Amino acid sequence: MGEDGGVTDPAATFRSHPVPPRPPRLIATDLDGTLLHDDKSVSERTVAALAAAEEAGIDVFFVTGRPARWMDIVADHVHGHGLAICANGAAVVDLHRGGRIVEVRDLAREAAVAVVTALRKVAPGVSFAVERTGGIHYEPAYPPFYDDPGAAIAPVGKLLGEDAEQAGQPVLKLLAHHDELDPDAFLRLARQAAGDFAEFTRSSPTALLEASGRGVSKASTLARCCAERGIAAQEVVAFGDMPNDLEMLTWAGTSYAMANAHPAVRAATSHHTASNNDDGVARVIESLLA
Known part of the structure; x- marks a missing residue:
């Protein structure tokens, strides 16, 4: 069923x-x-x-x-x-x-930063991961990726910083995870709060959103x-x-x-x-x- x-x-x-x-x-x-x-x-x-x-x-x-x-x-x-x-x-x-x-x-760095700022305001407790062409990197609170031992773990502001070690690798998508929100409700909330900066969707049964560049x-x-x-x-x-x-x-x-x-x-x-x-x-x- x-x-x-x-x-x-x-x-x-x-x-x-x-x-x-x-x-x-x-x-x-x-x-x-x-x-x-x-x-x-x-x-x-x-x-x-x-x-x-x-x-x-x-x-x-x-x-x-x-x-x-x-x-x-x-x-x-x-x-x-x-x-x-x-x-x-x-x-x-x-x-x-x-x-x-x-x-x-790619998702422009400035747009990714704007998404982070907007979602922090409307969904306290959200954690982020940054998917670049060379691999994924994530915040300490983000569910760990055991298959990605090369991932950097740091606050998302540092991961998206202009001086980040991976800054030369384009951002493919930004992932946002929440432990408590309903997945579909989280998606609607993100689109309302940050839809001007990125395209939001989801493919996980959990409250995990994926943000791509506008039009992507x-x-x-x-x-x-x-x-x-x-x-x-x-x-x-x-x-x-x-x-x-x-x-x-x-x-x-x-x-x-x-x-x-x-x-x-x-x-x-x-x-x-x-x-x-x-x-x-x-x-x-x-x-x-x-």
């Missing part, structure tokens, strides 16, 4: 929303909660479906909130589909070149990449499960929400499919190619 008491039979939901009448030119898929199982694995069925899509001439883009350094989960399974849009649109990554960042749409989103970067290839929005099929997927899902000509998706995502999408653990993305691709 979904968190709002909805979907109880993912297969039935999938059957009630048939696939588009003809194959798309591009498939754009989120990773966590969408393409990946909850244990972060990629099923054999999904690997085969992605390969079959590419064999049929369909491009595959991975579009995720993850940073480039966390893309090894799919890098071992890519064939020609080696392009990833990471950090909610802030970076384009070539997985065939060791996860090399080939395009950056999964959708805007995907649209740029598609335009470079002469691909229209109507030729794109997109998959997602959380609020950070919403712009991409509403931009794409055909969109699928996973059965495990956030209620707002299910409400905004034209089609639904089975959950991530039931290989919902692979099911649709198989039907597209049937």
Whole structure:
């Protein structure tokens, strides 16, 4: 059952929303909660479906909130589909070149500082992390990143300082965490208080927000990449499960929400499919190619 008491039979939901009448030119898929199982694995069925899509001439883009350094989960399974849009649109990554960042749409330091100031006022107790092209750095109160031993730990003012050791690395996104606020309420509060300085979204079940540069989103970067290839929005099929997927899902000509998706995502999408653990993305691709 979904968190709002909805979907109880993912297969039935999938059957009630048939696939588009003809194959798309591009498939754009989120990773966590969408393409990946909850244990972060990629099923054999999904690997085969992605390969079959590419064999049929369909491009595959991975579009995720993850940073480039966390893309090894799919890098071992890519064939020609080696392009990833990471950090909610802030970076384009070539997985065939060791996860090399080939395009950056950064969050300006001044904007990040303004976000920190605004959120400190309206959400006392908030803690911050700074995701740069070279890695993540965070405040002592921020939930620790055990997979990032090279992270600097310091007050966010120091992490964003002009003389910070990492100052030469562009900021991809600013993360804000709160121990007590409701996640959706925190998102609304941040947009009201600091929406003039950054784009806010969330992909975690906790009160963890992600702030990107103004105009930066999964959708805007995907649209740029598609335009470079002469691909229209109507030729794109997109998959997602959380609020950070919403712009991409509403931009794409055909969109699928996973059965495990956030209620707002299910409400905004034209089609639904089975959950991530039931290989919902692979099911649709198989039907597209049937």
